Amino acid sequence: MTGEDKADAESVGANYCQGFAPIRSGSDRLLILGTMPSVRSLAEAFYYAHPRNAFWPILGQCLGQADLLRADLAQASVPEKIRFLNAHHMALWDVLAACERPGSLDSAITAAEPNDFETLLAAEPGIRHILFNGRKAEQLFRRQVLAQQTLPSCLTYHALPSTSPANARLPFEKKRDFWCQTLTKVLGK
Numbered sequence: 001m002t003g004e005d006k007a008d009a010e011s012v013g014a015n016y017c018q019g020f021a022p023i024r025s026g027s028d029r030l031l032i033l034g035t036m037p038s039v040r041s042l043a044e045a046f047y048y049a050h051p052r053n054a055f056w057p058i059l060g061q062c063l064g065q066a067d068l069l070r071a072d073l074a075q076a077s078v079p080e081k082i083r084f085l086n087a088h089h090m091a092l093w094d095v096l097a098a099c100e101r102p103g104s105l106d107s108a109i110t111a112a113e114p115n116d117f118e119t120l121l122a123a124e125p126g127i128r129h130i131l132f133n134g135r136k137a138e139q140l141f142r143r144q145v146l147a148q149q150t151l152p153s154c155l156t157y158h159a160l161p162s163t164s165p166a167n168a169r170l171p172f173e174k175k176r177d178f179w180c181q182t183l184t185k186v187l188g189k
Contacts, residue, residue: 052165134162
């Protein structure tokens with residue numbers, strides 16, 4: 001490691017997290033936003049990889065899974081999950097591009113750096129709805145994005161219960177019902 005590499009590593013910190021690129025199709029109608037991928041998701045390099053996160057099971061139950069090779073969206077491969085999102089005109093991303101965070105809890109996030117939503121929404125002009133996976137994603141978006149970026153005025157925002165296993169106040173069925181109602185409303189299904 002060179003002296004410059006060592007200085008860069010020390011300045012970033014052991015708890016530095018950097019998110020993923022958005023999943024998008026070019027014909028999306030809604031954007032689902034989390035805060036920052038969990039430690040497990042970062043390790044597996046894909047969204048909602050923790051086996052107890054209800055995100056993929058909820059989407060599968062709300063939108064059907066007939067086009068999958070498996071009976072369960074949670075068990076689908078990454079390319080299958082991407083095809084599923086694209087088929088339903090859903091983009092997936094996180095509010096934050098990077099942050100400091102020990103562990104996976106949203107409450108531990110500091111030094112938050114938002115993603116560039118101006119560029120994303122210019123590339124995906126069909127997006128009319130933004131769904132937040134949890135209140136923290138909504139709060140960060142309002143604080144970090146709406147305060148600093150100019151977004152289209154046609155957007156509607158929907159805060160949904162977090163699918164994280166850390167959100168134990170609602171059972172799976174209640175979370176699913178909230179998500180299904182909103183997805184039906186915004187996708188017209």
